[in-house]
Amino acid sequence: MSKKDKSSRGKKHDSDLAKGVLEITRSGVGYVVTDSEGGDIFVRPNDFNTALNGDTVRVKVVRENLNNGKREGRVTEVVSRKQSEFIGHIQVSSNFAFFIPDSDKPMPDLYIPLDKLNGAKDKDRVLAKITKWDTTNKKPEGEIVQVLLAEQESDIAMKGILVENGFPLVFEDDVMEEALRLPDVISASEIKKRKDMRDVLTFTIDPVDARDFDDAISIKKLKIDLYEIGVHIADVSHYVTPGSILDDDAYQRATSVYLPDRVNPMLPERISNELCSLRPKEDKLTFSAVFQINLKGNVKDFWLGRTVIHSDHRYTYEDVQEIIEKKEGLYSEEVLLLNDLAQGFRAARFSDGAINFSSTEVRFKLDEKGKPIGIVVKESKEAHQLIEEFMLLANKTVAQYVSKVKVNKKEVPFPYRIHDVPDEQKLTPFIAFAAKYGHKFDTSTPEKIASSFNQMLEDVKGKPEQHVLESLGIRTMAKAVYSADNIGHYGLAFEHYCHFTSPIRRYPDVMVHRVLESCLEGAPVFDKKMEEKCKHCSEMERSAMDCERAGNKYKQVEFLKEHIGEEFLGVISGVSGFGFWVETVEHKCEGLVSITGLSDYDDFRLIESEYSLVGRRSGRKFRMGDKVYIKVVSANLAKRQLDFDWVLKPEVDEKLNEETVVKPVPTRTRSKAKGSEKKKRKIE
Known part of the structure; x- marks a missing residue:
């Protein structure tokens, strides 16, 4: 089945229907996240109407609380599916088979006709695809695409990352034909x-x-x-x-x-x-x-x-x-x-x-x-x-050329690559933090901010604070996206910019080629759905980046799994109330040092304005950008997580960082921390 839900084509839509993305919680209830006013719309499991987590849907509001403004609705249509392929296990009986997905998001099992098993046997790990599901069937119907062998653990993990983010693993027969x-x-x-x-x-x-x-x-x-x-x-x-x-x-x-x-x-x-x-x-x-x-x-x-x-x-x-x-x-x-x-x-x-x-x-x-x-x-x-x-x-030249083409004084719809100015809420605390290292920012204009950034980046080269200021500086920046509304590209300092140079791997480049060709021929194409297409491409780009980060993380964990118990030099890359993250200098692998393991040394508290954990008794600081030694204590492939212990090396700690490190005094014999709290970063 294609991502477009064929059953939805040709329907008229009521004006009171909202469009958004369904997000299903682990408890099984859902929320449709919309761009409209009024916030998210709560949806009960019985009202999903074949929608799955991540699907774009239309939802009708059926109840609204006048006191708090919260809305409840039911899904009336699946506009497009984020994911139609899933990894899980197959259960085969004499007359039928069911596929049970490995998802942490609630979803029904797939009914698999016996002639669609593709060689799969009972309890096999498989890749399955939804082929049919309408409101008359409680269970979706599917087919087995591929049997996944147990010895292919890494291969299965990579495929799982792709399908979870909505990327099909194979091309349909008609596409290949x-x-x-x-x-x-x-x-x-x-x-x-x-x-x-x-x-x-x-x-x-x-x-x-x-x-x-x-x-x-x-x-x-x-x-x-x-x-x-x-x-x-x-x-x-x-x-x-x-x-x-x-x-x-x-x-x-x-x-x-x-x-x-x-x-x-x-x-x-x-x-x-x-x-x-x-x-x-x-x-x-x-x-x-x-x-x-x-x-x-x-x-x-x-x-x-x-x-x-x-x-x-x-x-x-x-x-x-x-x-x-x-x-x-x-x-x-x-x-x-x-x-x-x-x-x-x-x-x-x-x-x-x-x-x-x-x-x-x-x-x-x-x-x-x-x-x-x-x-x-x-x-x-x-x-x-x-x-x-x-x-x-x-890229710049093509965007400039198309921007000058006008038909009846109207600009031609075009997929610009845009990048907004820095987020003020993120920029303000960063400027205050950079000032502690003597760096001043002129915020009078976006151009002056960019100039200040470049001056800071030049000044910090080779200094201990280089890593932390570069990392935090990047986090103040907006994300580049595709849009028909051209606001320029701040990071590149281009008034007009697009993606023209990689059509084999990016669909926006294909759209750019088509619009450019129509302009060169003197018959510009006015695509009324250009902004919608830009939004879709931006969303898929983010999904691809999520895949790439997850894939890299898996391989990092797989690599360091062979180095459990070994010590490495690292740089603190993030700080939270429940610990700090360290990226190894040699391998660029990131893991968490839990505050649970640090409790044997001191009682540490988070100082958000300084991006640091500070010991109440010793004054010992763990700051973003500081170099520390760590020991690899755990490598969990299923969760793609690395756990580190901080290693105290008094004879070298002072030499690692510019400021004198206050050495902690253990209050008792340290025991190995058991596990780590699995929470999101406070500073990211």
């Missing part, structure tokens, strides 16, 4: 419609393990001081057309999901890894932004349109970094020129007010079974920045 029918030969008539750039030097730069290459760079010298530089993007919209089965499925997924050991793609591999991937020595269809740029980095002219290219070479980031550092290698002159221009663009962005936050990413070294055997911290080097800056230039 439509993808297979696409021609793999580019016709001469199609090439004639496009700008032919196959004779221009072109190459790709991607991670070493990349399989889909959705962007390429070309370079051609026009004059002594003028170059033609093309940013070429896989022309997914040529193959994935509006209203097709492929398009409907891609829209529902909205994004690829990148987990430590796999990619859950937005598009079938036939498209992502074959037809659209800009592989070397092959003619490929692209959508391009071609710039004329002088050696000072000034863009003198640009052209947007469909092209055909032929990539001459495939680089990894490591290949290009070596050329940059050694000043030699294949096409080194062109690579070095592109790098110089990129660094110029980068410097200009920060000068214009872009905020220079840096984030740390990790990559897991996996064995042949997907088990982590090492963790590598990924660095952003000049090779990465080269691609980043030219992609930013293309």
Whole structure:
């Protein structure tokens, strides 16, 4: 069954119906979270009307308390399902079978016809899919998609993360069939419609393990001081057309999901890894932004349109970094020129007010079974920045172009990538905290705030407070989203910005290509549902990020499970009334030091304004950003949780942090804390 509930199509909706997302508590009752006034709507289990946790529904208010304004309703329609696939166990009898989901959210078992078991036997762990469920049936009907083997614990966990967040694990047969029918030969008539750039030097730069290459760079010298530089993007919209089965499925997924050991793609591999991937020595269809740029980095002219290219070479980031550092290698002159221009663009962005936050990413070294055997911290080097800056230039240019297109003085609906100014409620306490380290903020304008951030980030480099101020600073920032209402991108300091450069893995980029093409043809498309589509894509992006965080956390726990009892140096990454979180310096793995375990040393209390726990007797402080030693005491894969003990090392504690550490005096022989309180962070 597709995510769209087919039974709901074509119905008229009463004006008093509210639309929202159903959230079911562990106790079994539900609340529909809406954007309308009046707050959430309480729904009893008998009134879910086949809706499950996370589904978008329409709800009718049936009762309202005039005293407190609380409303009660019943679900009248499932607009779209967040999740149609589930992991659980199968119970098979002689005449029928039932699937029991492993969900902590109440939901009915699935009735499985015996001819839909797909080889599953009684008590097998399986992946199942809902195929039919209407109001006349109390039990939904489903089929088994896959039998999950016990030895594939990590694989099952990754699949569970995906399905819990609404991402199907496989493509439906009709989607695959439509993808297979696409021609793999580019016709001469199609090439004639496009700008032919196959004779221009072109190459790709991607991670070493990349399989889909959705962007390429070309370079051609026009004059002594003028170059033609093309940013070429896989022309997914040529193959994935509006209203097709492929398009409907891609829209529902909205994004690829990148987990430590796999990619859950937005598009079938036939498209992502074959037809659209800009592989070397092959003619490929692209959508391009071609710039004329002088050696000072000034863009003198640009052209947007469909092209055909032929990539001459495939680089990894490591290949290009070596050329940059050694000043030699294949096409080194062109690579070095592109790098110089990129660094110029980068410097200009920060000068214009872009905020220079840096984030740390990790990559897991996996064995042949997907088990982590090492963790590598990924660095952003000049090779990465080269691609980043030219992609930013293309994204900005496309958004600027479309923003100027008007029809009857109306702007064309377009999926801008927007980023709001910092949240004042988060910014105010952060500024007060930064002031304790001597950093002043000018809050008179958003531009002055950005300038203050950049000055602070420059000043703290190499200092003990660098980690805490960078971490807390990032948390003051709004989340970037897609919207037809353009308010600009604060973090990048761009007035107009969009995502144009990754249509293989992001659906908004496909929408951008379609709107851009309509504008170039002089017949702009006015999509009345643009904002709704932007909201959906933003929601799926957040779900993908939740998947990626959960996947990384699982692998961290799996890795440190082999290091129980070992001690590591870490940095305090969060503080709460029930303990503090520590991220190991070597592995970037985060775990909780429970206040229960600290009680043997002192009675600690939370000082929120200082992001610290302070001992009442000793004055010992555990502050965000402080370095501490920890011992790994527990690694729970099911809950994706790590528990640490703080390790007292008086001889080195004073050297770890700038301020003198007051050494705690144990009040009694310390015993190992049993477990830890599983609560949300106070500071996050």
